[in-house]
Amino acid sequence: MSTELLSGFTDHARSSAEAFRVMLDAMAQPGRILPLTPDFAAPAPLFASTAAICLTLCDYDTPLWLDDSLRETAVIDYLRFHTGARIENDRPQASFLLCTPATAAEALAQASIGNAEYPDASATLIIQVPDFSGDRLTLKGPGIKDERVFTTAGLGARFWALMDENHQLFPLGRDVYFAAPKEIAALPRSTQIKREGQA
Amino acid sequence: MTTGYNFAYLNEQTKRMIRRALLKAVAIPGYQVPFASREMPMPYGWGTGGVQVTASILTPQDTLKVIDQGADDTTNAVSIRKFFVRTAGVATTEETEKASIIQTRHRVPEAALREDQILVYQVPIPEPLRFLEPRETETRKMHALEEYGIMHVKLYEDIARHGHIATAYAYPAKVNGRYVFDPSPIPKFDNPKLDDCAALQLFGAGREKRIYAVPPYTKVRSLDFEDHPFSVQKWEEPCALCGSTTTYLDEIILDDKGKRMFVCSDTDHCRKSQEKAA
Numbered sequence: 001m002s003t004e005l006l007s008g009f010t011d012h013a014r015s016s017a018e019a020f021r022v023m024l025d026a027m028a029q030p031g032r033i034l035p036l037t038p039d040f041a042a043p044a045p046l047f048a049s050t051a052a053i054c055l056t057l058c059d060y061d062t063p064l065w066l067d068d069s070l071r072e073t074a075v076i077d078y079l080r081f082h083t084g085a086r087i088e089n090d091r092p093q094a095s096f097l098l099c100t101p102a103t104a105a106e107a108l109a110q111a112s113i114g115n116a117e118y119p120d121a122s123a124t125l126i127i128q129v130p131d132f133s134g135d136r137l138t139l140k141g142p143g144i145k146d147e148r149v150f151t152t153a154g155l156g157a158r159f160w161a162l163m164d165e166n167h168q169l170f171p172l173g174r175d176v177y178f179a180a181p182k183e184i185a186a187l188p189r190s191t192q193i194k195r196e197g198q199a
Numbered sequence: 200m201t202t203g204y205n206f207a208y209l210n211e212q213t214k215r216m217i218r219r220a221l222l223k224a225v226a227i228p229g230y231q232v233p234f235a236s237r238e239m240p241m242p243y244g245w246g247t248g249g250v251q252v253t254a255s256i257l258t259p260q261d262t263l264k265v266i267d268q269g270a271d272d273t274t275n276a277v278s279i280r281k282f283f284v285r286t287a288g289v290a291t292t293e294e295t296e297k298a299s300i301i302q303t304r305h306r307v308p309e310a311a312l313r314e315d316q317i318l319v320y321q322v323p324i325p326e327p328l329r330f331l332e333p334r335e336t337e338t339r340k341m342h343a344l345e346e347y348g349i350m351h352v353k354l355y356e357d358i359a360r361h362g363h364i365a366t367a368y369a370y371p372a373k374v375n376g377r378y379v380f381d382p383s384p385i386p387k388f389d390n391p392k393l394d395d396c397a398a399l400q401l402f403g404a405g406r407e408k409r410i411y412a413v414p415p416y417t418k419v420r421s422l423d424f425e426d427h428p429f430s431v432q433k434w435e436e437p438c439a440l441c442g443s444t445t446t447y448l449d450e451i452i453l454d455d456k457g458k459r460m461f462v463c464s465d466t467d468h469c470r471k472s473q474e475k476a477a
Contacts, residue, residue: 013206017258020218024256027225028399028414029314057222059215116343120223120232142228142375143414145397171377175226188226190375190414 008055008082010039019052026186027175031139031150033132036184043074050098050128050179051078057124058083058096065094067103070128097125105159108166111174119171122189126177129153132185135160136196139187150185152178160195167192200288207254208286213237217255217410221401224412229374230342231325236408246279246304247405249321253302256317256401257283262290264298269306269447269464276304293467305368307389309446309468312398314415320383322404325411327371327381347379350422358427367432372421374413379422388431388447393419438463441472 009015015038022036042051058064064085066075076087088094091110099107104127114122134153137160140146166173166189173189187193205211213235220234239247257263263283267276271293279302280291292298295310302319312318324330328338331349341347350371357365370387373379382393383402393400393413400413413419423429437444439460446468448461463469 012211014259016211016214017206017256018260020214021256021258024218024221024225024399027222028412057215057219059212061216062219117339118233119227119230120220122223124222142417143225145416171227171230175222190226190228 005081006043006078007040008051012055015039016052016056019056022184023053023056023177023186026177026184027143027188029143030141030187030191031137031144031148031185033150033180033183033185035182036179037182043072043078045070045072045128046075046078046098047128047179047181049181049184050126051082053126053177053179053184054079054085054096054098055082058085060084060086062095063088063093065089065091065097065107067097067099067107069100069103070098094123097123098128099125100128101154101156101159104155105162108159108162108174108176113166113169113172113174116172119173122172122174124175124177126179127155129155129178129180131180132178132183138194138196139191140194141191143188144191150187152185160193163187163193201285204286206259206287207257207283208240209237209251209254213251214255217251220410221252221255221412224401224410225399225414227378228413228417229378229380229411231380231404231409231411233408234410236405239405241278241282243406244323245275246302246321248403248407248410249302249304249319249405250279250282250403251405252319252401252403252410253279253283253300254287256319257287257289257300259287259289261299262292262297264292264295264301264467265303266301266306266308266465266467267304268449269308270466272466294471295467305384305386306447306464307385307392309463309465312396314397316398318396318398318400320385320400320402322381322383322402322409323406324369325381325383325402325404325407325409327369327379342378345377347373347422350379351424354422354424354427358424364423364427364429370421370429372419374419375417376420380411382419386432386447387421387429390419390421390429391431395419434461436461438469438472441469441476443469443472 038052111123267273421429
């Protein structure tokens with residue numbers, strides 16, 4: 001333990017409540033990009049926004065999987081200390097999967113989809129994206145009046161094909177948070193996603 | 200504000216568990232997510248589910264409105280409002296337009312809700328199939344297989360016996376074309392308000408340990424038949440106080456000789472209509 005452990009929310013009860021409302025709004029209005037700027041710094045390469053999601057939702061009940069780029073000692077120590085979550089090596093066993101655009105497709109493919117009687121026993125992906133520009137998508141479904149245009153950075157054709165499959169599985173499937181350094185957005189399984197240029 | 204409690208009463212681990220359930224509920228509209236409901240400092244049946252949901256979504260900046268059968272001044276509404284003033288120090292209001300969170304028992308406000316508002320329902324029996332099939336293992340399978348035949352049989356039996364669908368409250372509806380759900384014991388008059396509603400709707404059942412949700416702009420279709428379409432209650436007279444003909448009216452018995460009056464159940468809406476008329 002060479003580095004000093006960074007702190008979490010200054011006033012946990014109030015700040016995590018505010019963070020949760022942003023997360024709830026994001027999930028209820030898929031594709032809406034909302035500011036999430038917690039009052040603490042997270043150890044790189046973890047964004048403070050990603051850390052805020054983890055500190056608000058994760059605990060000893062939620063095994064956490066991290067991709068190789070996030071599996072830094074500082075990040076693991078930080079998440080272990082603040083959430084108490086078990087760091088999981090096996091993707092299908094995890095409740096939350098932290099990934100980056102390069103690893104998102106594989107994580108999505110392997111994450112738990114729940115089962116027919118308990119579709120809620122499924123995983124949530126938290127994908128760290130540099131910003132919300134790039135892939136242009138048209139969204140439809142619960143939480144969206146008519147249609148909504150959503151853009152997010154470089155996730156690639158395979159990821160979006162898997163997201164389409166994920167939606168077809170409804171009510172099974174995974175839910176996804178996208179976390180940029182200061183903003184978040186969500187795509188639950190209920191959202192129908194159309195990529196620009198697709199029929 | 201009372202000290203010695205965590206913000207909004209519940210401890211942080213409980214809130215995390217409820218928050219995870221809420222997010223899954225929003226992602227799977229109409230599906231009942233099981234959660235580890237806690238004992239609250241009020242008896243089951245007094246809105247412990249709704250209170251736990253409200254406690255988990257409440258922020259210090261929120262303005263809370265609590266209604267019981269449409270009224271802000273009934274015992275249940277007053278005590279829940281006081282509970283959150285004491286444990287969270289939040290602002291409260293009786294005006295629908297000024298509230299960011301509205302906790303309700305058995306009514307949907309008459310005023311149209313907005314995107315920046317959340318409606319929290321207190322739910323006694325979340326399972327619409329429970330009175331038809333008492334076993335949880337079976338109802339769970341029926342939801343998984345989308346097997347809702349018995350609910351239509353129940354509505355058909357209503358028609359066979361009474362000539363019309365006699366279910367007047369807790370009227371079953373289908374959310375987003377998938378799950379049949381119980382909108383809680385709101386009068387069926389309120390069912391159309393759930394459809395395509397701009398506000399997020401969260402449902403909490405404390406004793407039954409279930410949370411479910413209807414996201415904004417989601418299709419909520421009340422079950423019916425082509426030859427017996429869904430319809431809502433109508434009254435022959437307007438509200439005796441504000442003269443409204445478009446709101447849900449309560450019947451109030453005035454004496455023991457059959458005298459009665461009909462007044463709006465939504466007290467805030469009725470008061471505003473009277474003020475506007477004056």
